Amino acid sequence: MPNIKVTDLEGQEKSVDTAANSNLMEALVDADYDDIEAICGGCCACATCHVYVGKEWFDRVGPRGDDELMLLESVDGFREDASRLSCQIQLSDEIDGLELEIAPPE
Ligand code: FES
Incomplete structure (x- = not known):
């Protein structure tokens, strides 16, 4: 399973x-x-559980679902090119080294 790099x-x-x-x-x-x-x-x-996924990883963690996107668009810190709900990203060896930032709470 992957190691990930997290910025708080x-x-x-x-x-x-x-x-x-x-x-x-x-x-x-x-x-x-x-x-x-x-x-x-x-x-x-x-x-x-909002996070910002690193630019080079965004396309590699799988697509955003419709429900996920709708929720994310309702938060102030939404970034089209980086925002994800971390509960919707499944872990696999393909994302070993994933870089992300914790998004500010609402
Ligand atoms: S834990 Fe509630 S949307 Fe991810």
């Missing part, structure tokens, strides 16, 4: 091992990123 809201970068997780939100919660509240538990219904 203070600009601190850390490598996170995702071996025990099936999606990115779970990995961030397990790594104690408190800004990932994940209120809906990964049901694509809250947008409190």
Whole structure:
């Protein structure tokens, strides 16, 4: 399973091992990123697991779903070229080295 590079809201970068997780939100919660509240538990219904995926990774993490895009467009920090709900990104070896930033909470 992949290692990912996470930048938090203070600009601190850390490598996170995702071996025990099936999606990115779970990995961030397990790594104690408190800004990932994940209120809906990964049901694509809250947008409190918002992250910015690094430019070179955006097309490699799979497409945004319609529901995901609708939710993301409702948050202030939405970025067309980077915003994803971390609960909607499945972990696989193909995204080893993924870089992302935690998005500011609403
Ligand atoms: S955890 Fe609620 S949308 Fe991702």
